[in-house]
Amino acid sequence: MSRPPRSTLAVSDGVTPQNLDQEQGHQVLGPSSRSSSSVQTPLSDIPASSPRSSLFKKPVIGYVTTQFNAVFLENKERFCFGSVLSPTVGESVENDTAFVHNKPSPSSNNDNKTQLGIDILRRFPTLRTQQTIINFLDHYPDPWISPKMIRHCLSSTCSELQHSRTAGTLTMLSSEICANGETPIHLEGADAWYNWFSGSKLRWEMIGILFTIFGMAFYSRQEWDPVFSLPEQGGRNRKTAAMFMRVCASECLQMCRETDLNDMIVVLTKNLGRLESVLVGDDIDKITTCTGSLTSSFMAVGLHRLPKPTTVTPLSEWRNGISSSAYCLDKLESIFYARPPYLNRLYCTYQMPLDLGDDELYSGHAVFEAAVKSLDANGWNTKNKIYTNTWSRARCYLAPIWEDILEKSLGVDIKFSCSDIDKVIERLDQIEESYPRHIRYSNISEWCEQQGGGSSEIYLTTGIHLDILQCRFLLERLKVSRGFASEQKLLEVAQQMMAAVLSLWLNRDRLVNHLASFDWLIMRYGVPSAGVLCVELLKSTKGAPGTQAQPVHFSRSEVVQSLTMFLGFVDWIRPSDGNYGLCRRLRQVIKGILDCVLDSTLPPQSDPIPETDPQTNRIPTDGNGDLLLSSTQMLMIDGHATDWLNTIDWTQGDWLDFNISTLY
Template sequence: MPQELRVRRNGQSQACEVCRLSKIRCDHATPVCGRCALRGLICVYHSAPMTRSRNTTSRIETLPKKRSYSYNPSLTLKEQQPSLHVNHRPAETSVFVKAPTHYGTTRLSAVFSASQAGFDSVIPDTLDEDIPASQVTAGNFNLTTDRDAAKRAQVKQAGKILLSFPTPQTCEVLLQHLDTTIDIHVSPTMIRQCLQQVWSEYGCHLSHPRSTKRIMEMSSDLCQNGKSPIVLSDEVSWYNWFGGPYLRWEMIAVLYSYFGLAFKCLQEWDPVFELPELQGLDRNTAAEKMRVCAAECLKVCENIDTKMNDIMVIALKNTWKLHSMIAPEGSNEMKPCSGVVISASVTAGLHRLALVTDETPLSEHRTALSAYGYFLDKSESIFNGRPPMLTLQYCIYRLPLDLSEDDLYGTPEEFASGKARLDSNGWDTSGRIHTTTWVRAQCLQIPIREEIVELAIGVNVHFTKQQIDNLNTKLDEVVASYPAKIQYRNRQHWVQKKAARELYIVTWIHLDVLRCRFLIERLNVSRSYSTGQALLDVAQEIMKEVLWFWLNRDELLHFNYSFDALVVYLGIPSSGVLCEELIKSTKQDQGGASLNFLRSDVIQSLTMFVGFLEWIRPTDSNYKLCWKLSKAIKRIVDSVLNAPSLTIQSQQQQAQSQTYFDSLGSYNRDSDVIQDESLAVGMDDLDDLNWMSTIDWTQGEWLDMNQ
């Protein structure tokens, strides 16, 4: 084409369409620019780029296309044929980007973004213009050269992260445990599909021995993709939301975080740790290595100014979850992390999704992330005793449909078939239990949990017994609304009929309900509306369910990784109530007051709980906390059994209890043992449960039971 047609109105040379839309500097070579020639792209110099339509769909269609993907889960990663195709997606070209609907009128650019159309008519394609030559240099520095050097350094630094990407052999092993990570943010279908695309597109780059040059090429592609807004639409195939031609650093972070979660799910003796690339690593160190890589991927996203999106929210959430499985629950390094995840979710607009009349795979994908994020905020608020970041006043959320992964990410016919199996309330009538089943059950409790938080940690909040009774009534109504497949029944009636995964989910749903009841009864006790009998009964029931996990640890082998968190979230609070009432029952013999319960049952439960605590592995994040707690509870039980008022029968029971303690067995703690003899307490020291002071995050007056 004639040279004069490639001169812009500002006198600068016109860039080709690929470079212009990708926001990279074009060398203006004819007929194909150097960048396009190097990467084998179709180079086009548009005759009138300033008059083109701004419709996003039409702009995407003008770009060079990659081949389309068809997901075939039967293929292994090793069977993927590596081939490289590079794709660059468009960046936003308006100087004033219109804010999504979830931002209000107080935002700094609200006036400009509200008048988007008017500004575009007078300053079109402002961001596409090159810097005039007269402004390129400043002092002794060449800004263009400095930027290019910074970009090269950025790509090089980012590429180092890819050197730790697991081999196909390791990936195959880790994928076998994908279904044991039950989390709406860990989609087995998305993980498998993305890994298949990674090895198909970049298999030659990640093959061993890994070449620095090839790694840098892959890093450059990921960085380039990350600079453009992510495409989320029902017109784009679901697997291209996150991978394929749109593979980005945040999705690599999702993969790394999953690898870390998978390592934590393994046993210490798993053969995968004997692979050459993992020699010398155990489940903890391997998981930590993956966590660091995931965190570095997120830093790259920050450096290249990647806009917050759903995939980044997933990456942040999974990285935080992995960190919590490595660091102790409630530690200072973990407390800010939940706030980062919730803030990211708000920035991505997941707290206020548009209401839909006809559900689609994309809308259901985002709905599930939105609903669980809102539940997560309440859960963390209760656990840490801090105010929530989100309330119903600022949020819009709805329950995701009870669909399986195959329904959601399958063909349109499978999605329609899955919807057809739902009842009028959105539950699957086939009897199957999905990850979304658990999310729906949890989210039905959100209004109750939000009210509990308001009453428990609100400033100068006064409430009546009627308000507490209403919460119990609401919780009863929620439980009654659950479908039969997750209604808690006497476990002996159906334990043989359900798989371990279903048993795990149903029991956790029941524990979620019991946790709500526990918190409600603590509110009753805090205002002296109750003697504490109901609280004790709930604590005993929670302890029974917690011990059920331990007693069935062989059947739940693939879920053992979550047992230490189970102890922290539910075992510690309920054991505290049991210990307190056990001490009061001893003082009852000396004229004190106590509730109605069988002392032998409580002692037996606490004795078994000590066995559970000592069973926790040294590579579990809460191992030291569990070890301390086991010593504390043993001292309390011994002190109760050694009380002067005990009968000969009780003394015999003490001897049997001590024999049981000695027979439990535990891990060798030569390197992890905590020498803390200050836990040896007597009855006079137990009035205020001083043993709880060894757990700093349980301290505070957010719910003073003596108020």
């Protein structure tokens, strides 16, 4: 991505493509600022006792007046304990013997901890297994990890684990890794990433991250994949193998509990949450703890307020990617679960990562400098490539839009007018127009012919398009909910979202490396758009009650075809997918609607409805959690063809409410 544009998240209205960076607090530097002399200072030039030698030093922040020990920190020169002064703000107290407990030396590690480390290393995947599944990294868009870094770390780890896994070798390696965890991570030279977390610097944090990647790799495989027939898998399938890796990663995180919190622990926490969500599905009750832990550790290490780097380095770009990604992830989860965001623009700031590829970031200083100089004035690459950072940057531009949506949707006593929403939509249009042409969505087939993109490029381009459509969808829902507009525009956006979702499924043979994400795509983008299509289809059914004052015009045939195809997509989800249970219930809902519409009749008023369970106040379900209702019974709950959507709790929880009065 010239030197990275800055974003302080304080976005005002009336942004234009020309001043978008300025309105978002960006500081765009021209080619003259891309000095080849902007390199990291080698460790040899830094005093060993300097706290700046720590790779992940917590930044000095400007609001410490509320901190419990703020008075002592602000008046450090007034306090003297013997010959030792109190630590300065931002300086680690580990440099002051007056305030630090003596840490055990590597030789005095607890035997139980060493033994747990031995057990963890013994379960590390074999080289044969790694070689089978490691290509997963090439199709895993995640700014939190670097495929090049991971592969380098694996090569150094395998050299220790693959030649010999005797008790003596594992004991020695476990002790060394435990000893590394007792010391802070240090920067060593311009190409320091080679030694950040691997080789002689290997830590439990990195071992845990590797386990989470293996877990995601197992989960992305097909059930019949030959890797599951290997003897070392012990008969595990894609889901149980991923769960086994999750347990190992959790134990690695436990090994880090006694060490100082650092960025790698934050990455491990995030990866564990990601793995947990794909295994158990998107039920908020099951993953809310993971989200809370991630946010707390993210802020504790200061990633929510990174200081402005003096030079652009691979390290600064990696941290920018983590910071911006976490901020956007918080907004996406807030929208998905309709909960207030944990991170707020009043207290956070981040810098957008430059639009650079993994090889450009981690192939040496010369390659990195040349890649930075080749970027355009706004930090986008000029090679028409779509990297993970391309997708991450595109989302960064949408973060202020998501914040406006959350504020207006979830805020208490928030007043706004139709013109306020129209201004947000106008800013969204300008953001979309500011994107480089090669990441704008048209049609997957046409895009492939013109750009020659692979599966990852198709997936990322469609993902950017769906994020934009989701913003439009939510803004149109706001307008309808406040009576500012009819449902016409909302229905049109819902049809566009459904078409984009179905395009991925129709091209699933070309997106085989991304199939593990399809159940998530259904939940995030398919369900909201399908809900609008279902409701409007029912309202248009002859004889349906509650005729709208402003009729919505659409092709019933096109909507029925879209819902029928979407029903096939939902049916296609595998039992081992995390959202399989939610998809089964969604299938029953859509099937009941299509049965009613295609029959062109409404169920009779006398059709009996099963009584609700007096203890749960819910309609009884079978052993699989499906509602014990026929399609006609489902549509007659409360005597209205559409009100049934408010009474059927198809997720067995409050995750989604199809209430007509609040749908928009």
